[in-house]
Amino acid sequence: MLSIDYLSAFIIGLLGSGHCIGMCGGITTMLTSAISPQQKGSDKFKLVSAYHVGRIFTYSLIGAIVGFSSSIAIKSIGVPLGFLRLFAAVFLILLGLYLGQWLMWLSKVEKIGKFLWRYLSPLSKRFIPINNAKQALALGAIWGWLPCGLVYSTLTWSLASGNALSGALIMTSFGLGTLPALLSISLGSFGIKSLLTNIKFKKIMALMIILYGIYSLMFAYQQLF
Template sequence: MTLDFFSALLIGIAGAGHCLAMCGGISSMLTTRSDSEAGHFSRVISYNVGRVASYTLLGAIAGFTGSIAIKSLGAQVIWLKVIAAIFIILLGLYVARIWFVLTHIERLGQYLWRYIQPLARHVLPIKTTWQALMLGAVWGWLPCGLVYSTLTWSLASGSALQGALIMLAFGLGTLPALLVVACSVQWLDKLIRAPLFKQLTGLALVIYGGYSLYIALKQIF
């Protein structure tokens, strides 16, 4: 299971370019509402704590769902791992901007998002760390192929606790990219957004997903 945590962390790091596209604008916005650097930093941290907390909750829900499928429906963990590996391959192709099949799955999340997104209006404009925390908690539910792909690992864990920890590791992996934007480290920002960086990280995810799929199928056959 330690490998699953480490893998989720790497997925979060490798998806840096996608994270910036989805949440980078908010991270930048949080640094323009205060006169002090301390205020900037506290709001950015609070936003990300809220966001990662939502990922962790989603992981717990997915892990619990997986446990129900295993115990009540007789589903085998190894087949759930096959599904998770396939999703990582699809994620790699998505991040590398080669095949966008995950956008169809993101659209499914739009049905739930339309009910959650209006909650953000109650905390805008962001003036306090508490408002930033609540915004992060809402934004953690934003339809995202990166999140959904990692959730399949939580589903395959077969445990609410393990699923939550996997998504916590993923959330921590996404932090560096968003903190880079918030801290205005421009050269790193440009590197992460570069097409070549996305292609290389996407390829790395495809290779890792392929390896995971090979290991899972080897256990079956």
């Protein structure tokens, strides 16, 4: 089931990229413009790539922490793994409703991360202008903490994985799924943006996520009962 989780997390990142563009598109453009003008085209690509490596590293780190926490809960408290999968499936349905703009409950969940983000975001000023890959990696790692309902929903899968490694790999897969859209924006290719931000396309993608959430819910229910 976990191998399916990795693939599904990647697809969710891919399908949710329209939200990523709306949420992070401005940040992506800002970070790209922060690269020193002296950098050549090939060097700029390396620095942009470093942003995303840093961002995905943060997702993986948070996934590992969440997965490790759930393993402790399962072993120490006896929380059933099926219950955690049920919880993750419900969040997946809420994510689809959120992306389709039919029910915006996840926007309230995003507020949880805003407290930490207030303290982390000012750190980015220390790394601008960007002259090397270390600075770009650091900025990307900070960017990964940006409050996002899409990220939080996928983190519930890390929670349901029951261990740190699987939790990290799920979030890595998700981060890789978001990469094509955000990387294309970073490099100034806006063709994919018009598709992913198209209202009809976004709603179709949201429906697909909801359907998969219902399937996951049924699977988790069978595990419990």
